[in-house]
Amino acid sequence: MGSEHALSLLNHIKGAELTAVCDTNAERMKWAEQHLPESVKYYDTAIELFESRSIDAVLICTPHYDHPTLAIKAFEYGYHVLVEKPAGAYTKSVQQMNDAAMKSDRKFGIMYNQRTNPLYQKLKDLIQSGELGEIRRTNWIITNWYRSQSYYNSGGWRATWAGEGGGVLLNQDPHQLDLWQWTTGMMPKRIRAFCHFGKYRNIEVEDDVTAYVEYENGATGLFITTTGEAPGTNRFEINGDQGKIVVEDGKLTFWRLRTPEPQFNAEYKGGFGSPECWKCEIPVAEGQGEQHQGILRNFTNAILHDEELLAPGEEGIHGLTLSNAMYLSAWTDNWVELPMDSDLFYKKLMEKVENSTFLKETTASKTFDVKGTY
Structure with a gap:
């Protein structure tokens, strides 16, 4: 989803500018270097990205457990936050994320594109x-x-x-x-x-x-x-x-x-x-409807023009x-x-x-084309 959102921000969302990306996967960073403009900056860790001050808002597209922890850290650095769904893996951490958002004056949204x-x-x-x-x-x-x-x-x-x-x-x-x-x-x-x-x-x-x-x-x-x-x-x-x-x-x-x-x-x-x-x-x-791009556009306009959020991040806990x-x-x-x-x-x-003893058969990590999956 991060790849798809990056391209949307570049090509479809008026008022938004993709300035930086962060990924711990070296292969995805290679993809970014091939498909994103030279002006985009690259970071290996979230803390490096947050400390760079090269962004105003962050879109979190990681596995579920990391959504609340990264969002909380982003609020601490003073950034607007948009998280992919779900809000997290368990409500205890999501409530902590919501509390951090309430203490902040930043915009907080969730990718409920439906x-x-x-x-x-x-x-x-x-x-x-x-x-x-x-x-x-x-x-x-x-x-x-x-x-x-x-x-x-x-x-x-x-x-x-x-x-x-x-x-x-x-x-x-x-x-x-x-x-x-x-x-x-x-x-x-x-x-x-x-x-x-x-x-x-x-x-x-x-x-x-x-x-x-x-x-x-x-x-x-x-x-x-x-x-x-x-x-x-x-x-x-x-x-x-x-x-x-x-x-x-x-x-x-x-x-x-x-x-x-x-x-x-x-x-x-x-x-x-x-x-x-x-x-x-x-x-x-x-x-x-506009699906993912609609949420991106709404979130951008919420920051720039105080437009009401269609999917406030706090509602992800429901x-x-x-x-x-x-x-x-x-x-x-x-x-x-x-x-x-x-x-x-x-x-x-x-x-x-x-207590998990499950042994999973996995192939090489693969990033799928998500168009049409919603």
Whole structure:
């Protein structure tokens, strides 16, 4: 992602200037020297970059564990910070990052590029404006994150507790976990999850998950995800007092009740009847939005013109809380109440790291073309 963002900053983001890059991988530095202008400066460590004062803001595109530690250090040096998703591997460190951001007067964003998608922006608008009424159920089946064994073999850090801190929930699903709570405006009060570890691939982390959630208002929800099924499904369904909204195949469909269900139930005396329902295809702007470039542009404008951030960095903890709670539920074979015990989760995660005996087959480290993966 760092390579892709570097090219975007050079070619597409007005007001932004790529002045320096930092990488501990010598091969990636060679790529940078071949593809970036001579004016760009190169650093082998983050501290060298921070102390150089050659930048105003930093974009952190490292493995997950390093996101909070590098962000905190960047705030200490007085830089604006944009982090890749997820915010980190565990909420305890992410809260520390958020605290550092709050103490700073710097801008703080996270690469939740799916928030630029007009489909989810329209969904959020419909729900938050009250068109759907009170939410009763949220179901998301997101099984089209297919990944082959060669993907996992491309880097020693991938799909390990020590290197990545998780699997499909932490690598692919941060987008959906963010959108799940961002569009509905709701976080669950408790979660019960079932995770399968290395079910379809030779990895030690989860590649198949089914999670059930309950909300404060009595609503329930289901989140199903995997990287081992083909063809996959991406269907988000939200049911409320005034109908049902489905997001699937790039379309937003609203089955709108002419009479809200609670009112119909109170008034109807005919037994087997049901509310009159209209199927409405909600118009949504074409395309998937500006995606990564949209977040880069928004972050740049936030610094230069005080534009409101579409994806404030502090909000990264919400989706991570959901994934952490799902892990903790699976590990303890029990419900997890929110807000969860972040110290207990950290303890359990470190036990996974320290007790791992998994030997991973890896090929030479490879950087993939990420265009179209979102």
